[in-house]
Every structure is written in C-alpha cells, then in structure tokens.
Amino acid sequence: MASITMDNLCKVYIGGVKAVSDVNLDIADGEMIVLVGPSGCGKSTLLRMVAGLETISDGTLKIGDRVVNNLEPADRDIAMVFQNYALYPHMTVFNNLAYGLKNRGFKKAEIDRRVREAAQMLEIGQFLDRKPRQLSGGQRQRVAMGRALVREPAAFLFDEPLSNLDAKLRVQMRVEIRQLQKRLRTTSLYVTHDQLEALTMADRLVVLNAGRIEQVGTPMELYSRPATTFVAGFIGSPAMNMLPAEYLKTLVSADDLAHLPQSADLIGIRPEDLSLAPPKEGEMALTGELMLLEPAGAESHLHLKLAGLKDIFVARLPQVPDVSEGTALTFSLRRDQLHPFDSASGQRVA
Amino acid sequence: MVENNRWGNFFAHVILILGVAIVVFPVYVAIIASTHPPGTFVRGVMPLWPGTNAWENYTTAITEGRSRAGTPPIGGMMWNSFIMAMAITIGKLSISIISAFAIVYFRFPGRIFFFWIIFLTLMLPVEVRIVPTFQVVADFGMLNSFAGLSIPLIASATATFLFRQFFMTVPEELMEAARVDGAGPMKFFKDILLPLSITNIAALFVIMFIYGWNQYLWPLLITTDPDYYTIVMGIQRMVTGGDSEPLWHLVMATVVLAALPPVLVILFMQRLFVKGLTETEK
Numbered sequence: 001m002a003s004i005t006m007d008n009l010c011k012v013y014i015g016g017v018k019a020v021s022d023v024n025l026d027i028a029d030g031e032m033i034v035l036v037g038p039s040g041c042g043k044s045t046l047l048r049m050v051a052g053l054e055t056i057s058d059g060t061l062k063i064g065d066r067v068v069n070n071l072e073p074a075d076r077d078i079a080m081v082f083q084n085y086a087l088y089p090h091m092t093v094f095n096n097l098a099y100g101l102k103n104r105g106f107k108k109a110e111i112d113r114r115v116r117e118a119a120q121m122l123e124i125g126q127f128l129d130r131k132p133r134q135l136s137g138g139q140r141q142r143v144a145m146g147r148a149l150v151r152e153p154a155a156f157l158f159d160e161p162l163s164n165l166d167a168k169l170r171v172q173m174r175v176e177i178r179q180l181q182k183r184l185r186t187t188s189l190y191v192t193h194d195q196l197e198a199l200t201m202a203d204r205l206v207v208l209n210a211g212r213i214e215q216v217g218t219p220m221e222l223y224s225r226p227a228t229t230f231v232a233g234f235i236g237s238p239a240m241n242m243l244p245a246e247y248l249k250t251l252v253s254a255d256d257l258a259h260l261p262q263s264a265d266l267i268g269i270r271p272e273d274l275s276l277a278p279p280k281e282g283e284m285a286l287t288g289e290l291m292l293l294e295p296a297g298a299e300s301h302l303h304l305k306l307a308g309l310k311d312i313f314v315a316r317l318p319q320v321p322d323v324s325e326g327t328a329l330t331f332s333l334r335r336d337q338l339h340p341f342d343s344a345s346g347q348r349v350a
Numbered sequence: 351m352v353e354n355n356r357w358g359n360f361f362a363h364v365i366l367i368l369g370v371a372i373v374v375f376p377v378y379v380a381i382i383a384s385t386h387p388p389g390t391f392v393r394g395v396m397p398l399w400p401g402t403n404a405w406e407n408y409t410t411a412i413t414e415g416r417s418r419a420g421t422p423p424i425g426g427m428m429w430n431s432f433i434m435a436m437a438i439t440i441g442k443l444s445i446s447i448i449s450a451f452a453i454v455y456f457r458f459p460g461r462i463f464f465f466w467i468i469f470l471t472l473m474l475p476v477e478v479r480i481v482p483t484f485q486v487v488a489d490f491g492m493l494n495s496f497a498g499l500s501i502p503l504i505a506s507a508t509a510t511f512l513f514r515q516f517f518m519t520v521p522e523e524l525m526e527a528a529r530v531d532g533a534g535p536m537k538f539f540k541d542i543l544l545p546l547s548i549t550n551i552a553a554l555f556v557i558m559f560i561y562g563w564n565q566y567l568w569p570l571l572i573t574t575d576p577d578y579y580t581i582v583m584g585i586q587r588m589v590t591g592g593d594s595e596p597l598w599h600l601v602m603a604t605v606v607l608a609a610l611p612p613v614l615v616i617l618f619m620q621r622l623f624v625k626g627l628t629e630t631e632k
Binding site for chain 2: 051052053072073074078079080082083084086087088089090099100103104147
C-alpha cells in the first residue's frame, strides 16, 4: 500500500513528440484513480511510465516515499493488468500466477497459499491446471487479475483491462474489479477510454487531452462542473451541446442569460437537462424541429434542428415521447444548468 | 468445392497414383537391388522382387564397405555423418536463436546493420565461398576433423531470420509482463521465449539435420583421412572406387542406409514439425 506522487512528469519521444507534459498528480493510499481520454491522449503512456515500461523524460515519480524514476518495473512494487492479458501461453494458470513470486524467491508453501487465495477470490480455482487457451475471455481476464493480486503490490496498474470483453461481461467485471479494489484498499491507477467505465469506477477521475491533464476530480464534480470544453464534451453521453452565446441570445429572452458572465461566449447544455414539460419559474424555453427520434428502451435521444444553427442539437429524455419526426418541440431547461465557457481559452467562466 | 463427378475422381486418382509411383519407384528399386547377390546386375536385367541376400549385403556394407578400393565400412561413415549433422543442427539452432533474440529484443548500436549483415550471408551458400572457407579452415588446422566438417556450416541466416520473424509475432506485452514479474532478459528467454519456440525449433531441427546430413562437396574437399569420410561421400566412392565393376548391391545398400536417418528424424519429429510449419501459437 502506498501513495503515488507525480511531479511534473514528462515523456518526450525521440524525434521530439511530447506524449505527456507536466503531469502533476497525487494519488492517496488506497485510492482508485481512473485516467480517461481519447486515443493518443497519453493516458497509456503515463500508466506505462508509472509501471517503468517507458522511461521518464523529466520530472519525478514517487511510489510511497521512494523515487522510482530509474527502477526496473519489478523493483517498483507494482502489478499490472494488460489489455490483452499477456498471459504466458505455455504455462498453466497456476504457473502464470506463481511466476512473479517464483522470480522473487518466495517459498513454495507461500506461493501455493497466495495463488490459492487469489484463485478463490476470483473464482478461478477449478482452472488452475489449465492453459490460458482453454479459457474464455472473461476467465483469462480473471487470471490476469490474479497475477496482479498474488503479488500483494503497493499499487495496481490497469491498462484498459476490459476492452477485449463483450458488453455484458465488461459491466460484470467492472463491478467485480471495483468491489475487489474497495475490499483490498490497494492504490490503483486505471486507464480507459470508456467514459462510463471511468465515471462508475473512479474515486477520482483524471481527464487527459494531448498529454496534459484537463481536469481532476470526483466523477460527479467533472460531470456537473466540467472545467473545460474538452471535459464537457468527453464526459457524458450523448455529448454536451455547445451553442455560441450570440446565437443563443436570438433564441431566448435576454433575462435567461443575464446571470452569466460577459466573457461566456460559448454555452454548454447537457442533453439530459432538457425536458418536454412547460417552463416553470427559473426555467427557459428552447424550440427545435425534431429530425430523428432514437428510442433506446428506457430513454430516448432526440436529434433537433434549431433555427439558423448548422449543428444538430441533442436532447435526452427518460422516456420515449409520443411525437413524430418533423414537428416542432419546445423544451424547458433550468437557467442554472447552463455551462458557460470562454471559447478562446476553452475554460469554464463561472 | 469442385463437383464430385466420377470421371473427375478417377482422373484425380490416376494422376495421384502416377505421381506417387514416380517418386516411390526409384526408392523401391534401390531397396530391391540391395537384397540381391552380386551377380544379378551384371546380367543386365533389373529384378523387381526382393532377393535373398539382404542380410549379407547390409552386414558387408556396414562392417567392411569396399575396403580394398579405399571405401571404409559404412557404419563408421554413418557415425561421422551423424556427428557432423548433429553438430551443424545444434550449432545452427543455438547460434541463430540467440542472434534472433539479440536482434529483436535489444536496442544496441548497429542492430539493423548486423541484421542485414546476417541477412546478406543468405546469398553466400557454402559453394560460393568454398575456396576462402577452405583456406581459413586449412590455416586453422581443422582439415580432417569434425570441427572442420561442421563449424564452417553452422552460421545460418535462414534460421536466424525465421526465429526473428517468430519472435516478432510474440506480443510485446508478454515481455513487459515478464519484466513486471521480475524476470530479466535471460530469464525471459529461458522461461518464456524458448518454450514458445519449441515447435519452430523442431521444424528447423528437421530441415537443418537433413541439410547437414546431405553435405557432399564440403566433406569431400576437406577430408582426406578415411576416418572422417561421411556417408554421402561414401556412396560416390562406392560407385567409382577401384577398377572393377561397381558392386551395385552394396551401393544400393549404402544408399538405403544413407536415406534412413533423415527419414527417422522426420518420423520422430513429424508431429512437432507439421505443427511448426502450419500453426502459429496464439
């Protein structure tokens, strides 16, 4: 168990490409941190720097009180779960779990105890004599987890561990990993590109974009008060609608936007904040023509055309309304649910 | 699928049977010929049924050869061939797997350069470099020795290249997982890479063994001492040695014996061999 401290971490590849720039992050002991961002944002690189699989170009990395910049992965007291599991194909499940312990010179009895304990925790006890190719994807995933567990490391590092599983299994494993992590209270760093996975699993969420941290916070902080337009667009599904303030002024009354600062020239509206009920006190109205209705069982996504706006505006309702495409619909929205941004800097202004 | 029609089937089988006959017939003739007494062939009629002299012919070939004409017993030559082929095979496999390991997994200056140098030697088979190689071997005093027979043939670009290709298909994460698991480069090689390569090693073993066993020109060139003659040379000496008629029954017995070990190696390694050529480890 240990904290992880990143101080101005940078990764510059040969040729000058900067994959990670000036990342500062303190991860508390026992915390589950999820790194999320689009492909190529540097999240995997950052994780691999913590693991020791990528060199650190600049800055310091501490695990516990130790600076580990120049330590081999094996000496950092971390365990990693890989995206494609990286199980040793010629070894039985037992030996896959035991390999790291054997290399560290653990006694046979201790190895046996730890492997069986982990196998029981992950319910893979009956597979210990099998080879990885005889297992299903979900079972392989558990073995990969087990290999991390038996080490009892200071920190777990997960590199998109669920992206090779089907949707149903992914949800199930997500819950199991989170429960396991809460039970063991082991510091964890988890990389994913799936914002839903990020929101549901994290104690704190780190959104990365182009190698920089956009925002750090609890999932709900990031969801309800995104600090930048990038975070606003990345967290939440469907993505937040972004309207120029000038344009919005032509649609709604001046009072509706009076509470926003002058510098706010880009206004974000979450699709799920809109409702079809008539506007009440403190609410504003927005009218658009329904282009497409996407029913999704318990909810529906409405693609709307607003007068004079090129982009499609999306609303999400907690039911499937009985409306036909081509009709004009009026939505209501609480004024305090507008997200004001400065378009030049991309920063939130209030 | 091609339609199942009777005449099609018939022709397919005729062609297959013909093909098999063309390949098998000479081998059959050799085996038959090795079982007849010395006089049979002088009469100019090729018998097609086994004779009665098999035991006698083979024991003569193995233990005596054609000593008076300067061809030592086959038994000793087979042993020489076996040692040479094994030395070449094991030498080739160990050197090429280690060089491939270095080229794929280590970043050292000149890595690409060395790879291309090794690759270039593909263009220089023994026959091309035979004169300089002979000079080098002679200067080292390795004429008439097993070292001289095998060492110059050990370097193998083919095997290095095949191992390199195989190593590049091994996911990088395996190496990373091993690093996290505390395995250094040599431990990774021994515990993970080597077991994964086992089918490739078996396939290459067969190919290299046959290559080594079939060496003709090189042993012919550097051995003058009958103690180091190999069997493939022996066949030739058997035919041309002496002034008298070739002893065809002994020649054929030698041929059959010379063909036997490669066949045994293939039979023995067949399962692994086929797997290595057709299957990639997932």
